[in-house]
Amino acid sequence: MTDAATDATAPNRAMMERDRASASLGLVVERDDPGHAVVSMRVREDMTNGFDITHGGFVFALADTAFAIACNEDERVTVAAGADITFLKATVAGQTLTATAVRRTRSGRTGLYDVSVVDEHGDPVAEFRGRSLSTNRTL
Template sequence: MSHAPEAVVAHLMQRDAFSRLMGMEVLSSAVGQAVVRMQVRDDMVNGFGTLHGGALFSLADSAFAFATNAGGTLSVAIDMTLSIPVASRPGDVLTATAVEQSTTNRLAFVDVTIRNQDDIPVGYFRGTVYRTTRTHELGT
């Protein structure tokens, strides 16, 4: 049974305690695409007073997961990288936009760009997923 991308992503978000803990909000989702927003909080900074790289990675990873799973096929990450050209600080509102660039029966390659409230890129993420033969069961 095929489900609407929004229903799949809503189901995933409901079960994703970490994304909720980080204050992430899914702004939009479609097959191969997702936009996720998060505000940088004081408890997300490192010893330099800037956003911890793990928190930025988590935002990108969540957008990546929602984009690649929105089609209903269970897809799991096999490779991810993140570049951070500009530091983020408490109060910044970050938006991660994930878009599949290429896909095969078993693999999908995705770019995620993270921008702050001033539309400045603060992160470039690239990931690869493996597409399983399983579909998401929304009733569980």
């Protein structure tokens, strides 16, 4: 990894080191490039709802984490201004979900990011669109 690549991912790594929610879910950051992130999660029994399928809130949390990594592209703290999710397929405990976030556009203080969540077979589970807002705070 080059020094430039290391510098670009430093804010994400610092953010994720303090992210207790993602740690408690067992999320694994596979890729943390500016504008692009990949995060995976193994679905546990305690992540299922009364129908024995993955609770949508956990799928959202996985996608939201990938979005957060992708949109924190520099030293400015960037937060969600809004997000929408469409659930496409139910999953169950024991499956591994992977969220891939990609920047669509970034202009001034705002950005638009799409996140695709798939299961271990590559089948679509959810589509998430996040809108970001860069603050005046820095890490």
